[in-house]
Amino acid sequence: MTVDARPGTEAVTVTTTVNGRADSRQVPARTLLVHLLREELGLTATTVGCDTSSCGACTVLLDGRSVKSCTLLAAQADGADVRTAEGLADGDRLHPVQEAFREHHALQCGFCTPGMVLAVVSLLDENPGPLTEHDVRRALVGNLCRCTGYHNIVRAVLALDAARQAG
Amino acid sequence: MIPASVRYHRAADLAEALELRRAYGDLLRPLAGGQSLLPALKLRRDRVDTLLDLGRIGELSYVAHRGDHLAVGALTRYQRLLTDPLVDRYAPMLATAAAAVGDPQVRHAGTVGGALAQADPAADLPLALVALDAAVVLASTAGTREVPAAELAVGPGATLCRPDELVTEVRVPLPGPARWSYRTFARPALEWSLVAVAVADGRVALAGMGPTIRRARGVEAALADGAGAAAAAARADEDCDPVDDVRASAAYRRHLSRVLVARALADCSPEVRP
Numbered sequence: 001m002t003v004d005a006r007p008g009t010e011a012v013t014v015t016t017t018v019n020g021r022a023d024s025r026q027v028p029a030r031t032l033l034v035h036l037l038r039e040e041l042g043l044t045a046t047t048v049g050c051d052t053s054s055c056g057a058c059t060v061l062l063d064g065r066s067v068k069s070c071t072l073l074a075a076q077a078d079g080a081d082v083r084t085a086e087g088l089a090d091g092d093r094l095h096p097v098q099e100a101f102r103e104h105h106a107l108q109c110g111f112c113t114p115g116m117v118l119a120v121v122s123l124l125d126e127n128p129g130p131l132t133e134h135d136v137r138r139a140l141v142g143n144l145c146r147c148t149g150y151h152n153i154v155r156a157v158l159a160l161d162a163a164r165q166a167g
Numbered sequence: 168m169i170p171a172s173v174r175y176h177r178a179a180d181l182a183e184a185l186e187l188r189r190a191y192g193d194l195l196r197p198l199a200g201g202q203s204l205l206p207a208l209k210l211r212r213d214r215v216d217t218l219l220d221l222g223r224i225g226e227l228s229y230v231a232h233r234g235d236h237l238a239v240g241a242l243t244r245y246q247r248l249l250t251d252p253l254v255d256r257y258a259p260m261l262a263t264a265a266a267a268v269g270d271p272q273v274r275h276a277g278t279v280g281g282a283l284a285q286a287d288p289a290a291d292l293p294l295a296l297v298a299l300d301a302a303v304v305l306a307s308t309a310g311t312r313e314v315p316a317a318e319l320a321v322g323p324g325a326t327l328c329r330p331d332e333l334v335t336e337v338r339v340p341l342p343g344p345a346r347w348s349y350r351t352f353a354r355p356a357l358e359w360s361l362v363a364v365a366v367a368d369g370r371v372a373l374a375g376m377g378p379t380i381r382r383a384r385g386v387e388a389a390l391a392d393g394a395g396a397a398a399a400a401a402r403a404d405e406d407c408d409p410v411d412d413v414r415a416s417a418a419y420r421r422h423l424s425r426v427l428v429a430r431a432l433a434d435c436s437p438e439v440r441p
Contacts, residue, residue: 006174006217007174007176007187007195007217008174008175008176008218008219009174009175009176010172010173010174010175028172029172029173029174029175029218030169030170030171030172030208032169032205032209035169051168051209052206052209052210053202053205053269053273056270059272065246065275066271066272066275067272067275067276068272068273068276071201071202071205071206071209071273071276072201072205072276073198073201073205075175075177076198076201078177079223119272122271122275123271126246126250126271139271142269142271142272142273143270
């Protein structure tokens with residue numbers, strides 16, 4: 001058995017669909033998903049806050065489910081559909097979650113907002129509700145905001161849920 | 168922070184993964200959801216030659232009812248345990264334990280098998296599996312073997328899993344406990360449990376009270392002898408060896424274990440009996 005025969009490579013080809021656009025490129029295996037998005041694709045809405053899987057600023061959707069892109073290898077996203085905050089609005093029309101955040105003033109500095117919005121998109125997709133305030137706070141435990149005190153964020157989510165319950 | 172240079176190979180299926188484990192053993196580090204391994208690699212607390220990514224082995228992501236046990240595939244994500252109707256019906260403690268793990272983002276990526284292989288002494292799901300007397304299936308190219316969940320971990324981060332094996336499934340015996348409780352105490356919200364307790368009829372298991380998750384034999388013996396919940400809970404930290412660290416003193420962890428066991432037994436009142 002020669003060393004060279006062992007499996008694996010230091011460069012990997014990562015093929016993804018990011019915000020509806022197909023992409024394929026070779027990156028070092030150690031590349032994190034957030035670095036593929038920010039540095040390779042120039043999609044800088046996704047921010048790196050704590051870089052330790054705590055703050056949720058780097059949250060993106062992987063096949064529709066929220067994940068922390070600082071704690072996934074780009075290689076793990078190979079073949080997946082990735083959505084970032086850049087991919088939410090339809091032209092000039094904000095995504096309903098973005099619109100609710102604007103309406104309820106659910107952001108101040110905006111650093112956590114892309115991750116927060118995507119965590120909410122995932123929550124509303126997974127949980128048909130109706131949601132209680134406790135449900136919303138529990139679901140956003142992995143997204144830290146140092147400006148708003150969370151109250152307006154929770155209000156925005158509850159308003160979205162109430163609207164869809166009303167049909 | 169990024170991990171040190173590393174090689175990467177994604178296994179196409181279980182057969183390929185087991186063949187590579189047989190041929191290369193510990194040169195390959197299995198990567199499931201990566202929610203524990205990647206932080207360790209980023210902080211350079213762990214070094215890996217080659218990652219063997221198991222994340223796309225779809226055949227290991229399932230929950231199945233098989234008469235005398237509920238089977239959960241090793242690559243089943245935590246989040247599925249929160250919503251799976253079979254888990255809800257046959258082993259609801261697994262959903263409660265999974266809900267205590269991290270946050271939705273972590274639960275969308277982290278896996279049952281990964282949690283077991285990490286052998287963290289404060290891990291939630293392995294604690295529930297010990298209390299439920301579950302078995303862990305280890306597979307190699309030579310076949311499979313079952314190990315009791317309580318015996319899988321031999322120390323922090325160390326298990327009985329051989330370099331040629333992979334965790335492929337857990338089996339929760341049925342019927343499940345008539346009474347059960349799961350109690351955890353953590354601070355701050357996202358931190359690992361300081362101490363957690365799971366009670367399933369007469370079995371009482373503790374996390375965070377030593378190098379591995381363990382049964383609280385003193386409590387179980389007291390219950391078997393007819394002791395009340397308070398008297399039994401007073402024996403919670405017998406034969407335990409909790410760490411004394413920046414998050415909590417050993418004495419505080421001992422205190423927590425007695426309080427949590429008392430509350431968990433109260434949840435199960437009238438007093439659980441083996």
